[in-house]
Amino acid sequence: MADSQLDHRVLERAAEAEDFEHPEIYDEEGELDQGFLERVRDAIHAEDADRLRASVVPLHDSELGDILQHINFDDRQGLVRLLGEDFDYTALTQVDEAVRLEIVDAMPNAQIAEAVRELDSDDAVYILEDLDEADQKEILENLPFRERVRLRRALEYPDESAGRRMQTEFVAVPPFWTVGQTIDYLRDEADLPEEFTQIFVIDPSFKLLGAVDLDRILRARRPAKIEDIMRETRHAIPATMDQEEAAQIIQQYDLLSAAVVDENERLVGVLTIDDVVDVLQAEAEEDIRRLGGVGDEELSDSVLTIVRSRFLWLFINLLTAVLASAVIGLFDATIEQMVALAVLMPIVASMGGNAGTQTMTVAVRSLATRDLDIYNAGRIVRKELAVGLINGVAFALIIGVVAGLWFDNLGLGEVMGLALIINMLAAALGGILIPIVLDRFGADPAIASGAFVTTVTDVIGFFAFLGIAAWWFGLSSSL
Template structure:
């Protein structure tokens, strides 16, 4: 790094920014304070390392991640370059993927390898998994053999599995040790993880036998054998288990940590509650985004990437819209004779679409959390059908009354009331049956449901309203 005239400030430390004391970098609305961003930007421009080391290096990794997302791309690169080896690479686990890749691409592999060597294995894997294989190999080659093997083993597990999420740092002891031996081991071994709350018990082949919590160790006499006080690990997590299923085990059994085992029952890592919280948040966000048909889109994505992400389902929606329009065209003559139908038919389709979205959202979430299964499916279907009938009667009566008063025609009111009842029932059934059928077929209901549910409510709504109107007025007149 070349020195400039501005670097004299680093020695003197007399800049106004260095006196800025940001006790809390967040504003009341949860965003980073604008004055802090202004001072950081000025410090980056002035190459004021004194300010950056005093006020940026002290930030928690999540706060540093928020800062990286808030500043401009060129400022990110300059900040990382100025901080050099002091930059906390674990902050990249808190930012969008596009920002993470952008920063890592501008960092030399030697710096990445040095930082990864100081990180927890789960965070290191999180950084490495998005890199090209060539960069992965080069970075791993610079690490000690044991650490390289642990990280490579985690990277070999499929994405979104417990094996990718686990920490490979854990404490394991044989069952024949005494409590005293275990305590001495914990005090004297310098290679143990920085923090842990559970010790695992293994046999000579590393097969998991049980676990013992630290509080139990502290309350047990030193002479007692580990095997006499350990508890069986009832809920070990297979390394190839989907991370969402693993999170559900944590929720069901109120776990703080859990052993991760391979296909032979050997202990390979530990999954902790902080990792599971991240999984729960990611899965919830993913389901929400997919319900809107936007996939894995992030705020940092480019315009082109965003267009590519959203276009496919918009195209499918366009095709279903043409299908609904073709239904309307079948009743063109009726609409020409009774203009009121053109005014009222969007109400029927719109109400059905909103009702179906409510049912669909509840259903998709229940399927994701495994609350909806074959044992209670038909009970829930009957409940939603009942809700559809009651909503159809209530809103059909209300809208029918308004339509009859508006157009001074009881026939119009009766037709739209009947169409509303039919479409609300169809909406309730579509909102629950389509996600269930897609889930049974192996498709992701969060991605596919909304387009098909909307198509059903539009088509049924138009067909019911215009079909009933055509039949009724043909019979009546």
């Protein structure tokens, strides 16, 4: 017998397909095996449903998701059509939004409703939430009353809230039951969640009283009262709480699952750690992308979607680059008299930009993990200034000597070293203060800090270098 109803279903199907062996779909590098992928494509092109079923029905939903992600549009549609009822819709929760919508949009609403009935409520919501309201409504109307109510309630919670990610299937018992009664109930009740790790304890109005992990139940004697072995829930999650915040609570307290409650503290669902892992991954991913100046784009997005999503960031960068150029423009007369300045000025700006990015990266992540807050900010700013000063002096010496020898002009090396120290200090200050200020004003520091920090280091870098040079060598400028 299999672990869960899902696995059970899968194994039954696999047995029908007379291919019980689990196929090796990943190679040693952990990449999708190309031979396997070829066999799947061949079966689709040959319209051979039996052969296709034998290959993909035994797969885990995440493996099927990987396959969907690696074949093209036509093959995806073919796969879903050929598998028919044997297509495991949970796989849709494992693919990019673009791929998911592509598959779902090609399906009649009645078929989606059929699929949604088979899914856990959290997976169903995951698929439904991307559809437009008219489709959502039509699909919900095709569902039995109880499921409709559950899904509608979950969909009414805000985007990216705990209520959206929760599973509405859970086991709950009254506090006065004994362990024996509880075990008997679990043995007899047919309509249990596919998997669960704790049992919730509620009063008659569904108000959450506490929870018992299954291992506590198994260790206790039958006559023991549930209320005596339960622990009070310290970390009940309001359904409207942002999913990232909820995920951080579950991570911090090493919970396997947490109760989700409505505004009256009634139990409405359970948030499980496997969803949390995905949320935390997605949030870290988001930070990386935002720091890199790319939005929510996915590898499978179309060229035009990608162009649009990157355009804004490049446009902001253009504005800051023009600002830096305007600073250089102030010194065009200076450069005309000493063209070596034009050759060397990118070095000063680039070193500052990199040092600023280093500081900013640390600051953005420390803010995200709450290691950095306004109370220890003073200490961290002083530390960053010290780091900037030391590395500034070190590189000022290196660059000063190199530039002095290169252009056979020691004064030029001295000017450059001085400008570099100033810019490294500006980089340290900008790299730490800009994210803190953005965070303070409620903006996501990951998304905007980069542009501001490099603006600071470009402007200060060019200004310090060209300005000091003009003054040092007595050259003219527009100042």
